[in-house]
Amino acid sequence: MLEGEWEPQVYLNQFLKNKSLEFENSLGEYELIQEYFSDIGSSYLKKNGISLSIGDDATLINTPENKDSVQSVDTALEGVHFFNWMEPKDIAYRSVAIALSDLAACGASPSWFMLSITLKDKSKDWLTSFRQGLIDVSDEFKIPLIGGDTTRGGLSITVHVGGIVDRGKFISRKGAKEGDLIFLSGSIGSATNDLTSLRKEKKGFKKNNSRYLRPKARISIGKEIIGIANSAIDISDGLIQDLQHICKESNLGANVYLKDIPFYDLKRAKIEYINSGDDYEICFTADPLQKKRINKISKDLNIPITVIGETVKGREVRVISEDGLELEIESGYKHF
Amino acid sequence: MLEGEWEPQVYLNQFLKNKSLEFENSLGEYELIQEYFSDIGSSYLKKNGISLSIGDDATLINTPENKDSVQSVDTALEGVHFFNWMEPKDIAYRSVAIALSDLAACGASPSWFMLSITLKDKSKDWLTSFRQGLIDVSDEFKIPLIGGDTTRGGLSITVHVGGIVDRGKFISRKGAKEGDLIFLSGSIGSATNDLTSLRKEKKGFKKNNSRYLRPKARISIGKEIIGIANSAIDISDGLIQDLQHICKESNLGANVYLKDIPFYDLKRAKIEYINSGDDYEICFTADPLQKKRINKISKDLNIPITVIGETVKGREVRVISEDGLELEIESGYKHF
Numbered sequence: 001m002l003e004g005e006w007e008p009q010v011y012l013n014q015f016l017k018n019k020s021l022e023f024e025n026s027l028g029e030y031e032l033i034q035e036y037f038s039d040i041g042s043s044y045l046k047k048n049g050i051s052l053s054i055g056d057d058a059t060l061i062n063t064p065e066n067k068d069s070v071q072s073v074d075t076a077l078e079g080v081h082f083f084n085w086m087e088p089k090d091i092a093y094r095s096v097a098i099a100l101s102d103l104a105a106c107g108a109s110p111s112w113f114m115l116s117i118t119l120k121d122k123s124k125d126w127l128t129s130f131r132q133g134l135i136d137v138s139d140e141f142k143i144p145l146i147g148g149d150t151t152r153g154g155l156s157i158t159v160h161v162g163g164i165v166d167r168g169k170f171i172s173r174k175g176a177k178e179g180d181l182i183f184l185s186g187s188i189g190s191a192t193n194d195l196t197s198l199r200k201e202k203k204g205f206k207k208n209n210s211r212y213l214r215p216k217a218r219i220s221i222g223k224e225i226i227g228i229a230n231s232a233i234d235i236s237d238g239l240i241q242d243l244q245h246i247c248k249e250s251n252l253g254a255n256v257y258l259k260d261i262p263f264y265d266l267k268r269a270k271i272e273y274i275n276s277g278d279d280y281e282i283c284f285t286a287d288p289l290q291k292k293r294i295n296k297i298s299k300d301l302n303i304p305i306t307v308i309g310e311t312v313k314g315r316e317v318r319v320i321s322e323d324g325l326e327l328e329i330e331s332g333y334k335h336f
Numbered sequence: 337m338l339e340g341e342w343e344p345q346v347y348l349n350q351f352l353k354n355k356s357l358e359f360e361n362s363l364g365e366y367e368l369i370q371e372y373f374s375d376i377g378s379s380y381l382k383k384n385g386i387s388l389s390i391g392d393d394a395t396l397i398n399t400p401e402n403k404d405s406v407q408s409v410d411t412a413l414e415g416v417h418f419f420n421w422m423e424p425k426d427i428a429y430r431s432v433a434i435a436l437s438d439l440a441a442c443g444a445s446p447s448w449f450m451l452s453i454t455l456k457d458k459s460k461d462w463l464t465s466f467r468q469g470l471i472d473v474s475d476e477f478k479i480p481l482i483g484g485d486t487t488r489g490g491l492s493i494t495v496h497v498g499g500i501v502d503r504g505k506f507i508s509r510k511g512a513k514e515g516d517l518i519f520l521s522g523s524i525g526s527a528t529n530d531l532t533s534l535r536k537e538k539k540g541f542k543k544n545n546s547r548y549l550r551p552k553a554r555i556s557i558g559k560e561i562i563g564i565a566n567s568a569i570d571i572s573d574g575l576i577q578d579l580q581h582i583c584k585e586s587n588l589g590a591n592v593y594l595k596d597i598p599f600y601d602l603k604r605a606k607i608e609y610i611n612s613g614d615d616y617e618i619c620f621t622a623d624p625l626q627k628k629r630i631n632k633i634s635k636d637l638n639i640p641i642t643v644i645g646e647t648v649k650g651r652e653v654r655v656i657s658e659d660g661l662e663l664e665i666e667s668g669y670k671h672f
Contacts, residue, residue, distance in 0.1 A: 051506070056442075056585070057568075058407055060405070060442075069405065070397070071397060072483065075494065077488075114407070116411045118411060147407070154489075154490060158409075172393075173392050174392070
């Protein structure tokens with residue numbers, strides 16, 4: 001049975017004697033997993049403490065004794081988080097990268113990922129390309145695919161990622177202190193810019209550095225700001241909206257200065273782009289005394305890190321124009 | 337924006353002065369999570385080593401030093417794994433229970449679960465009932481909901497579960513030895529039987545013991561057979577099909593005796609029901625010398641555990657009729 005309702009009669013109605021049982025004739029879930037989702041990053045299993053992976057009921061994971069285990073999950077849907085004109089390898093890469101971005105925001109080093117995929121009617125070419133994207137992200141971050149689930153239906157990809165962080169060093173959204181500076185890695189708007197071009201062409205860029213197709217999970221920054229940042233979040237839904245989560249969880253407000261926000265490919269800041277999503281940059285807060293160390297991290301990693309404002313008493317995130325006025329802006333991406 | 341393609345212009349086009357930012361006016365993802373997916377099983381957080389949960393980028397999980405962490409993931413889809421005439425609380429319970437069943441098959445004790453849910457147009461009543469099902473399963477197994485993701489689209493539920501097992505004691509599919517007895521908990525066919533009745537009525541049973549709506553994750557059995565079973569699997573797709581996985585992973589064959597298989601509510605075994613899915617019983621293998629201990633476990637837990645065959649050299653699972661002939665049967669549930 002390929003799809004739809006569970007219908008026992010369809011596949012339980014044969015009763016023939018003197019034959020042995022074989023399940024080798026069709027590409028079932030087992031074979032799909034074996035052929036397209038196995039042996040991805042398996043050379044990284046041991047160093048990440050994974051004992052058993054795809055092909056058993058569950059996966060056994062060992063966390064080193066001086067480390068905490070950190071996990072996160074993200075679902076990517078066709079038409080929302082990716083598009084059918086994208087190459088399958090970019091869909092795969094992007095789905096894993098946006099999940100890894102949450103680990104980056106916590107200061108964690110990724111250890112593994114799991115893939116729950118719902119799909120139907122995909123060709124061998126599609127699956128082969130998709131597998132390549134999984135291999136790309138696996139090799140880039142040195143993490144194995146350690147399990148998952150496959151079901152049949154409209155394309156939906158849920159990626160679960162696990163990582164480790166030195167015990168007690170996890171960077172949360174809750175730790176911002178009044179008077180912290182607010183830092184932002186990279187710039188805002190490059191993914192939006194890419195997506196606009198991509199949507200016109202209805203196909204993937206040839207170039208490999210598309211920030212929409214291949215977002216950078218800022219793992220290296222997350223690791224470096226451990227012990228320096230008081231709070232952090234990754235920018236998935238929009239800078240101000242995501243910063244609002246830090247403020248809410250930390251019982252603080254924030255002033256953000258429009259002129260200081262680095263926008264991609266623009267000579268001056270534009271309020272219209274302030275809540276561009278999909279950039280997956282890291283926004284974090286730290287004591288002003290940490291500024292010199294953060295500048296050094298930026299230089300060492302060759303990734304811009306910019307001060308865009310500061311935390312203040314209150315509950316609101318205010319965006320301040322060059323003439324000192326508060327600006328009102330629409331919210332970032334709404335999932336519902 | 338409620339659904340469909342990412343469209344920055346829709347929500348980035350306002351630029352008004354002298355107003356502060358507020359996101360309180362609609363039920364966004366953040367509010368949806370706060371209202372319906374927060375504080376589920378939070379009293380079980382501490383004992384399970386969870387430090388941070390819903391509301392941060394990721395979740396921090398500590399595994400005790402003498403334990404291994406075990407994880408699994410399952411996706412449940414409307415029309416395949418559950419139906420729209422089911423009560424939302426049963427959909428929730430069932431989606432988590434079938435994921436927990438994988439932990440049972442490994443001998444693990446569950447510690448937490450994560451929920452990635454794609455949904456749209458659900459009423460407050462629906463969400464409230466769904467939340468109740470999550471609370472039911474959380475309370476039954478004393479596990480907290482520690483994170484997840486919400487997206488908008490056709491109903492799809494991916495549940496990730498984590499548990500612990502004494503270091504090195506994980507029961508895998510790979511460990512069966514030639515000459516092991518094959519044991520089965522409970523009986524086969526009750527979920528199919530329930531589902532047949534349910535599909536006629538197109539509504540949930542009033543009774544709470546429906547094996548389809550509320551499958552029993554056999555955690556108690558899994559824990560007790562640690563150190564006794566050489567291999568185990570949970571029966572989700574069909575007894576013979578799932579036993580085949582044990583045989584394949586262990587490089588063995590098996591003889592299963594039709595007359596010995598306990599079928600639900602039938603006076604005699606029926607080959608038509610042999611690959612009934614959805615029962616979530618545990619099939620495991622153990623040395624014949626362990627039979628007495630297993631009988632005691634069965635008695636102590638008040639759950640039947642029956643010998644249905646033995647492992648043999650070879651690669652095939654043979655089903656043997658009362659007159660000693662081999663039977664051919666169709667495979668169990670095919671996901672693709």
